[in-house]
Amino acid sequence: MLDITKAELKAAFADLSIIEEDYCQCGYHLSVDLTTKDILDVADFFDERHFYLAVELGVDYREYLEIVYIFASHSSLCKVKVTLKLDPSHPAVPSLSKIYDCARWYEREIHEFYGVRFAGHPDMTYLFLHEGIDFYPLRKANVPVPAEDKELLSSFSPEQREDALIVNMGPQHPSTHGVLRVVLRMDGEYIEEAYPVLGYLHRMQEKMAENRTYYQFLPNTGRMDYLGAMSFNLGYVTAVERLVGIDVPARAHCVRVIATELNRICSHLLWVGAYLADLGGLSPFLYAFDDREHIQDVLEAVTGSRLTYCYFRFGGLYNDVDEAFIAGTKAVIARMRGRFPLYEKLVSGNVIFINRTRGIGVITKERARKYGVSGPVLRGAGIGMDLRKKEPYAAYPDLNFEIPTGRNGDALDMYHIRIRDMETSLDIIEQALARLSEGPFIIEKAPKKLKPRKGDLYHVVETPRGELGIYIVSDGSDKPYRMKWRVPSFSNLMAFPELAKGNLLSDAVAILGSLDLVIPEIDR
Amino acid sequence: MTNLEEFTPVALFSLVAILFALFSIVLPHLLAPKTRGESTQGTYECGIPPFGSARVKYGIHYYIYALIFIAFDVDVLYLFPVALSYARGERIHEFYALLSFVIILALAVIYAWGKGVFTWKRKISHL
Amino acid sequence: MLELARANSLWPVTFGLACCAIEMMSSAMARFDIDRFGAGVFRPSPRQADLMIVSGTVTKKMAPVLLTLYEQMPSPKWVIAMGNCAISGGPFVFEGQYNLIEGVDKLVPVDVYVPGCPPRPEGLLEGFLKLEEQITGKRRFPGPVERC
Numbered sequence: 001m002l003d004i005t006k007a008e009l010k011a012a013f014a015d016l017s018i019i020e021e022d023y024c025q026c027g028y029h030l031s032v033d034l035t036t037k038d039i040l041d042v043a044d045f046f047d048e049r050h051f052y053l054a055v056e057l058g059v060d061y062r063e064y065l066e067i068v069y070i071f072a073s074h075s076s077l078c079k080v081k082v083t084l085k086l087d088p089s090h091p092a093v094p095s096l097s098k099i100y101d102c103a104r105w106y107e108r109e110i111h112e113f114y115g116v117r118f119a120g121h122p123d124m125t126y127l128f129l130h131e132g133i134d135f136y137p138l139r140k141a142n143v144p145v146p147a148e149d150k151e152l153l154s155s156f157s158p159e160q161r162e163d164a165l166i167v168n169m170g171p172q173h174p175s176t177h178g179v180l181r182v183v184l185r186m187d188g189e190y191i192e193e194a195y196p197v198l199g200y201l202h203r204m205q206e207k208m209a210e211n212r213t214y215y216q217f218l219p220n221t222g223r224m225d226y227l228g229a230m231s232f233n234l235g236y237v238t239a240v241e242r243l244v245g246i247d248v249p250a251r252a253h254c255v256r257v258i259a260t261e262l263n264r265i266c267s268h269l270l271w272v273g274a275y276l277a278d279l280g281g282l283s284p285f286l287y288a289f290d291d292r293e294h295i296q297d298v299l300e301a302v303t304g305s306r307l308t309y310c311y312f313r314f315g316g317l318y319n320d321v322d323e324a325f326i327a328g329t330k331a332v333i334a335r336m337r338g339r340f341p342l343y344e345k346l347v348s349g350n351v352i353f354i355n356r357t358r359g360i361g362v363i364t365k366e367r368a369r370k371y372g373v374s375g376p377v378l379r380g381a382g383i384g385m386d387l388r389k390k391e392p393y394a395a396y397p398d399l400n401f402e403i404p405t406g407r408n409g410d411a412l413d414m415y416h417i418r419i420r421d422m423e424t425s426l427d428i429i430e431q432a433l434a435r436l437s438e439g440p441f442i443i444e445k446a447p448k449k450l451k452p453r454k455g456d457l458y459h460v461v462e463t464p465r466g467e468l469g470i471y472i473v474s475d476g477s478d479k480p481y482r483m484k485w486r487v488p489s490f491s492n493l494m495a496f497p498e499l500a501k502g503n504l505l506s507d508a509v510a511i512l513g514s515l516d517l518v519i520p521e522i523d524r
Numbered sequence: 525m526t527n528l529e530e531f532t533p534v535a536l537f538s539l540v541a542i543l544f545a546l547f548s549i550v551l552p553h554l555l556a557p558k559t560r561g562e563s564t565q566g567t568y569e570c571g572i573p574p575f576g577s578a579r580v581k582y583g584i585h586y587y588i589y590a591l592i593f594i595a596f597d598v599d600v601l602y603l604f605p606v607a608l609s610y611a612r613g614e615r616i617h618e619f620y621a622l623l624s625f626v627i628i629l630a631l632a633v634i635y636a637w638g639k640g641v642f643t644w645k646r647k648i649s650h651l
Numbered sequence: 652m653l654e655l656a657r658a659n660s661l662w663p664v665t666f667g668l669a670c671c672a673i674e675m676m677s678s679a680m681a682r683f684d685i686d687r688f689g690a691g692v693f694r695p696s697p698r699q700a701d702l703m704i705v706s707g708t709v710t711k712k713m714a715p716v717l718l719t720l721y722e723q724m725p726s727p728k729w730v731i732a733m734g735n736c737a738i739s740g741g742p743f744v745f746e747g748q749y750n751l752i753e754g755v756d757k758l759v760p761v762d763v764y765v766p767g768c769p770p771r772p773e774g775l776l777e778g779f780l781k782l783e784e785q786i787t788g789k790r791r792f793p794g795p796v797e798r799c
Contacts, residue, residue: 129712129750130711130712132711132712133711133749133750135749137749157575158575160575160576162580162581163580163581163582164580165576165580165582166574166575166576167569168569168570168572168574168575169570170569170570170571170572170716171570171571171572171713171716172570172571172664172665172666172695172716172720173570173695174665174695178667178668178669178672179668179669179707179713181570181572183575187583188582188583188585188586189583189585189586189644190648199710199712200668200710200712200713200716201668201669201707201708201710201713202710202712202750203708203710203743203750203751204743204745204748204749204750204751207745207747207748207749208743208745211745211746211747212745219742220742223669223670223742226669226670226673227673270673285680286680286681289676289677289680289681289682290680290681290682292677293677293680293682306674306677306769306771307670307673307674307769308670308768308769359646360646502647502648502649503646503647504644504646504647507646507647520669520670555653556725556726556727557726557727558726559726559728561718561721561722561723562719562722563718563719563722563723564722564723566719566723568696568697568698568723570716571715571716571717571719571720572716572719573719
């Protein structure tokens with residue numbers, strides 16, 4: 001696939017510079033540098049070959065601004081990085097929003113943070129920031145926002161009509177799972193248009209990453225996705241290890257997998273509880289939290305935290321695991337396996353639950369690809385891609401497990417996939433426990449000051465919500481030059497306005513819940 | 525002509541109901557500290573000031589639903605005194621009178637049901 | 652007497668912003684039951700609540716929303732600032748920060764501060780008991796200091 005793509009790309013665009021890169025070093029296979037006149041054609045090229053746009057981001061290199069697009073494929077391992085250099089005083093690029101729907105929000109983000117103009121973009125209003133911020137935050141120099149740009153950004157007003165009611169499903173709402181605001185234009189009980197407004201929890205993580213060393217940024221990773229904190233930790237730590245070139249002992253690999261999978265079960269359990277609470281059934285909430293407490297006890301004994309873990313270090317772990325952890329994990333596995341029949345009876349067979357979720361929020365494969373969704377939402381749509389199998393990291397290459405895939409793409413499928421994900425996690429933990437070998441848990445000389453190579457890296461891991469991509473640009477020092485977090489909930493949320501259109505308000509709540517969003521990772 | 529004294533329990537009951545409601549309104553008014561902020565009396569919409577007005581043209585299906593509810597609420601209101609006086613009668617034709625009353629009103633419900641007032645489409649696509 | 656009634660039935664408004672919200676939810680669940688102190692009913696609407704547990708980071712975009720909700724709560728009302736972000740900005744304060752309110756006490760008067768990142772549910776329960784002590788003047792259970 002890679003060779004075919006490269007040959008076709010060379011044939012179609014003879015004057016572009018296409019370089020083959022070392023995937024193990026930088027996480028992508030090809031790197032293409034182009035000018036603004038070619039970007040739409042190249043995007044069309046990838047769209048025809050069923051690639052999805054994994055991320056679109058901006059980097060400020062002081063003399064020029066660079067827009068980086070990463071195209072990846074669901075079916076095979078082939079990643080292409082496309083870069084565009086722009087003049088920092090008047091950065092302008094054609095918008096990809098007609099080809100890839102996910103580009104709409106990525107481009108709004110780049111516009112707010114860098115000031116890049118995207119020609120042909122339908123809607124350039126504030127996504128994360130607000131009127132009080134009058135400079136472009138992620139630029140290295142202090143560039144103020146010009147007045148006409150500010151006007152454009154603040155011009156959000158949903159079209160008002162005589163017979164449509166505009167309702168805020170506001171930041172403070174029990175069903176939005178965090179501080180998400182959705183402005184709904186409703187015709188009676190049906191939703192005509194949904195406009196998500198983000199940024200109520202924008203904690204400037206990407207700017208902090210540029211001001212902190214790699215070590216100092218480690219606690220932030222757990223706070224981004226607090227439910228799947230171990231997987232964010234794992235992604236960050238493996239990315240930096242790849243950048244610096246540190247090898248991790250086998251014991252650490254196994255323990256990392258066990259901890260991450262336990263965390264994945266916690267996250268899915270909370271999702272089950274919260275989703276059922278949104279739909280009105282308050283009892284599974286209590287059962288799910290009780291199960292979570294047992295897992296959190298086991299993890300707390302080794303890591304010290306209950307929720308926002310910071311357990312991994314560059315080169316291994318912070319603390320070794322002992323017999324109590326292994327015994328506790330085995331007890332958790334036995335207990336969870338006994339609890340699944342309970343969830344079957346309580347939830348899966350419940351007529352009300354089935355009627356409220358069957359056929360609701362159906363995502364087709366094509367729309368899933370255009371939006372770049374990932375994780376259980378993508379697997380529900382029918383595309384069986386799991387990064388633990390596709391681009392394995394830590395101890396995953398040696399483990400055997402099945403990837404559950406759905407058929408219909410509705411909310412009921414997403415529920416079943418997450419339950420089976422939990423069962424798969426139990427299998428993975430058992431295999432990892434069997435492979436747990438004696439040995440060191442951290443490398444001998446963990447470097448006090450990291451010396452990463454110069455260049456960039458795009459590293460992906462599978463979090464409970466989907467594909468987490470970390471793009472690090474390093475200038476050789478121990479602080480990252482730019483760190484972009486491509487979070488799964490951001491691209492999953494992009495599908496919501498299309499899915500909610502024409503549905504009843506209560507079904508829209510069911511759809512929002514089935515996407516499993518965690519807002520701090522969206523807002524970063 | 526029934527004796528007016530038979531209605532004293534009703535009068536007592538309504539007096540207690542009114543006093544109960546007044547008590548729970550007046551007592552907090554006297555006891556609670558008074559604060560007033562800018563948005564204290566405003567509409568609650570998850571913390572954001574509301575867009576536009578709430579008086580828009582809304583769908584007709586809400587109206588028909590409410591209409592049928594009102595009709596049957598009044599129906600139940602009529603059934604209450606019948607239930608009270610029913611215990612005293614021993615003649616069977618009272619039962620048939622009541623039954624025909626209920627059937628006539630039920631026919632209206634069945635008509636509405638057939639016309640689809642109670643089924644709302646799950647998803648509409650003409651937007 | 653009135654204070655006793657108010658202290659033993661503090662109804663919080665669901666104001667979970669970030670990670671601390673999960674620990675707040677945990678404290679309302681079966682293991683660390685907050686319902687035994689009377690606070691089991693988390694009201695989504697501020698008009699029916701008298702306690703606001705600010706759990707999570709308050710950003711400048713969220714500040715007007717928080718103020719509106721605080722004003723829409725009827726008096727008497729109390730505020731617990733839960734977690735380091737609500738107390739003083741938490742781990743997100745850095746040179747050049749542009750979107751953070753460093754501590755919710757810059758917006759609303761706070762009665763109890765519960766530190767931690769996130770604080771354990773037992774910490775929140777201790778904060779709750781301290782608030783009850785502030786309202787009634789007497790502490791419900793002897794604390795760790797009194798017992799020794």
